[in-house]
Amino acid sequence: MLKGLVVLDPGHGQFGNPHTTKEGFYEGTQNFILATLLRDELQRRGFEVLMTRNRVEDNPTLEERGRLAGEAGAILFLSLHSNAPGTSATPERYPKIRGAETFYSVSDEAGNIPVARALNDAVVRTMNTEDRGIKTRRHPDNPDLDYYGVLRNSAQSGCRRAFLVEHGFHTNPEDSAFLQDTESLSRLAAAEAEVVDRLLSLIKA
Ligand SMILES: [Zn+2]
Numbered sequence: 492m493l494k495g496l497v498v499l500d501p502g503h504g505q506f507g508n509p510h511t512t513k514e515g516f517y518e519g520t521q522n523f524i525l526a527t528l529l530r531d532e533l534q535r536r537g538f539e540v541l542m543t544r545n546r547v548e549d550n551p552t553l554e555e556r557g558r559l560a561g562e563a564g565a566i567l568f569l570s571l572h573s574n575a576p577g578t579s580a581t582p583e584r585y586p587k588i589r590g591a592e593t594f595y596s597v598s599d600e601a602g603n604i605p606v607a608r609a610l611n612d613a614v615v616r617t618m619n620t621e622d623r624g625i626k627t628r629r630h631p632d633n634p635d636l637d638y639y640g641v642l643r644n645s646a647q648s649g650c651r652r653a654f655l656v657e658h659g660f661h662t663n664p665e666d667s668a669f670l671q672d673t674e675s676l677s678r679l680a681a682a683e684a685e686v687v688d689r690l691l692s693l694i695k696a
Contacts, residue, residue, distance in 0.1 A: 493539050494691060495566040498559050498650070500543040500641055501526035502572040504550030511575075511586070512667040522571045523547045525658070525676045529571070532684035541565070553640030561648020567606075567687065568645040573670055574657040589663035590621030596637050596653040597627045598646035606690050607654055613682040618669050620659050656683075 507519030523544060530540040541563055543549075543556040560568035576588045593611040595603035607625040615622045628638035637643040637653075645653035658679065659666030669675045 494537045494688075496539040496541065496564055497533055497567045497569065497687065498541050498543065498563060498565040498645075499526045499530055499533075500556045500559075500568065500570040502570055502655075505547045507550075508573075508575065508661065510661040510667045510671065512662065512664050513671060516661070516667070516671050518573050518661050519550075520547055521573065521661070521670045521676070524673060525670075525680060526571050528673075528677050528680035529569075529683055532680045533687060536684055536688045538687070554644045557641040557644025557646075557653070558648045560645040560650035560653065565645075565650045566652060568641070568650045568653040569610075569683075569687075570639075570641045570653075570655040572655060572657050573659055573661040573666070575660060575662045586663055589660045589666045590623040591615050591618060591659055592623035592657045593625045594628060594637075594639060594642065594655040594657075595625060596642045596646045596651055597629055597635065598637070598651040598653070600627065603652060603654070606652065606686075609686045609690055610654060610656055610683060613686045614656060614658055614679065617679050617682040618659050618666065618675075620666055620669075623657075 501522035503519030506517050510516035533540050591614040593607045595607040630636040630638050642653045661667045
């Protein structure tokens, strides 16, 4: 008996956002590896899973990624990323900024907050990194809509359980060392699958 469909969105394309700490690693590739591990964990637990990228070299638009969730009838949309500091960070501060944060869709704040909190807690605990909190970001032209295209398109296509998880900073030595290690990514995938499974009743509500 399948528990429902989850759409996983490994952010960016294959060579999107190089890790600044070690040559040859890219956010877009590490997101893809994490997504395949999380897909396997969720399938093992009885979920059906679709990915917005089936091959590491795929790079669909933000609209295509988000819309897949609603069009396929997903109960959950998860966009997987790692982070980098904004332009305001000084060169001295830049590599020191680390930690996990999770954005959730404003289309159902009450329903999404507990899921975002549990996901972010699992990432912080597994990566042993800082907790930067759970957040929303609203569209400047319409505060009822999400700023992030993947979340906005997921919600507008019918999947309001939409999250964007920033798994630490690929510009920080400790966070990126974790993200570059497949065994560590496996533990992260297992922890996130456990949260999805445990909160299924909330996710389905
Ligand atoms: Zn990203």
